Amino acid sequence: MCKFICTFAAQMKRIILYSCLFLSIPVSALPHYELAYRLSGAGGVMIPDGKVDQWVNRPVLGGEFAVEFLPTGRWHCLQQWNNASIGVGAGYLNLGNDKILGSAVTAYGYINMPFYNGRHFRIGARPTVGLAAVTKTYANTYKGEHLYQDHKDANWSIGSVLNAYLALELYMDFPIKDGWEITLNGGWHHISNGSIMHPNAGYNMLGGELGLRYHPHEKDYTSPDPDVPRKLYDGVDKPWAVEISATGGVKQNYYRDNYPKMQFFGAATLKAAAYWVPVSIFRIGAGVDAFYDGYYRCVNDEFADANPGAPQTFFGKTYLKNSDIKNCFRVGLSIQPEFIIGNLTAGIHVGFYVFDPVKNLEPYKDAKSADEAGTPLNRGIFYSYDFSKASNYQDGWCYMQFVLKYHVLDHLFVQIGLKTHGVRAEFIDAGLGVAF
Numbered sequence: 001m002c003k004f005i006c007t008f009a010a011q012m013k014r015i016i017l018y019s020c021l022f023l024s025i026p027v028s029a030l031p032h033y034e035l036a037y038r039l040s041g042a043g044g045v046m047i048p049d050g051k052v053d054q055w056v057n058r059p060v061l062g063g064e065f066a067v068e069f070l071p072t073g074r075w076h077c078l079q080q081w082n083n084a085s086i087g088v089g090a091g092y093l094n095l096g097n098d099k100i101l102g103s104a105v106t107a108y109g110y111i112n113m114p115f116y117n118g119r120h121f122r123i124g125a126r127p128t129v130g131l132a133a134v135t136k137t138y139a140n141t142y143k144g145e146h147l148y149q150d151h152k153d154a155n156w157s158i159g160s161v162l163n164a165y166l167a168l169e170l171y172m173d174f175p176i177k178d179g180w181e182i183t184l185n186g187g188w189h190h191i192s193n194g195s196i197m198h199p200n201a202g203y204n205m206l207g208g209e210l211g212l213r214y215h216p217h218e219k220d221y222t223s224p225d226p227d228v229p230r231k232l233y234d235g236v237d238k239p240w241a242v243e244i245s246a247t248g249g250v251k252q253n254y255y256r257d258n259y260p261k262m263q264f265f266g267a268a269t270l271k272a273a274a275y276w277v278p279v280s281i282f283r284i285g286a287g288v289d290a291f292y293d294g295y296y297r298c299v300n301d302e303f304a305d306a307n308p309g310a311p312q313t314f315f316g317k318t319y320l321k322n323s324d325i326k327n328c329f330r331v332g333l334s335i336q337p338e339f340i341i342g343n344l345t346a347g348i349h350v351g352f353y354v355f356d357p358v359k360n361l362e363p364y365k366d367a368k369s370a371d372e373a374g375t376p377l378n379r380g381i382f383y384s385y386d387f388s389k390a391s392n393y394q395d396g397w398c399y400m401q402f403v404l405k406y407h408v409l410d411h412l413f414v415q416i417g418l419k420t421h422g423v424r425a426e427f428i429d430a431g432l433g434v435a436f
Contacts, residue, residue, distance in 0.1 A: 038087070040209040159193065195251045284337050292328050303321050332353045332354060
């Protein structure tokens, strides 16, 4: 118990020191915005996944400091979300094992979306997106003779220093006096790099925070009327939109492949979709998605001699006998619900493949056995597979994309997306799109 208290106190010292640097900036330095400040301590646990749980020997501990921009009527999109506020923050987390997991420093943006704004308390949701830099990765924890081989004391969960940071929390604020509030929040937190660098099992955490929130001008602040006239999406006077986007990125092969040199492969997405906008904060769409994943130019190591110069894979997932470019392409149809916050849209697209050359090559053992027996797998569009093990053994017929878009012009937007099968990331890509 004493060790826990000392560790928590040490983490809070760091947070308080960093926060004092921010608080030393006078509010008058930002005269055009109504600001509130939040300082909190954090605690939580790692969600077991068969890898990270073997190293965790104490709770995740840390804290954060954030600045929140309160609604003033300037951004109508915040009023449409029941007077939501947006914030930027920075945090520090000790991940529960100094030797293997180390610590993470986070920087992020978030939005407070109130469910209830009362006199004595507020409650709402807080989605968060940002970056996390970690101190321990596979490369700097592996102590063996050869890099990228199994070792019991290596961090198999994270392969890169810089990672994406995502969180979805519920929060509650309790006013005390003169602009001071007690703030409490908790939920799910995630750190990973989207398969840009392997290994990439990532960290999933359940955690909570307890702290103080201070609004210097609380007595003089009047919240704007949330019932402003609602505009259709992006100010357009029609309840529908058509969008086409092209994005690209890179991903790394399995961390034991191509020893001793890791390789990067290109990835890309071409999307076309039509959206119906029933209300100003939500739209629903349907579209066609075409994907390219250069990793499928690899061949299994047992066929290396028949494919001179082709990249090899030792990962027993897909039974790849030939370095055929057609294996890199997949096409699917998807449903695309998205939430709208001004010029920003955020959604989860769920789809199924109508063209998938590798579906009959996964999982590796079944495809190899069928090939040796002379009866190759012959799956239709929908087939039985274990969705909970997707991407470990096979991708299956279902895919998801987490997508963020921001309209820089009426007909031009930037987009970033994360494609997954189940909870396993395939790649992250970013690019541009046009809207009609």
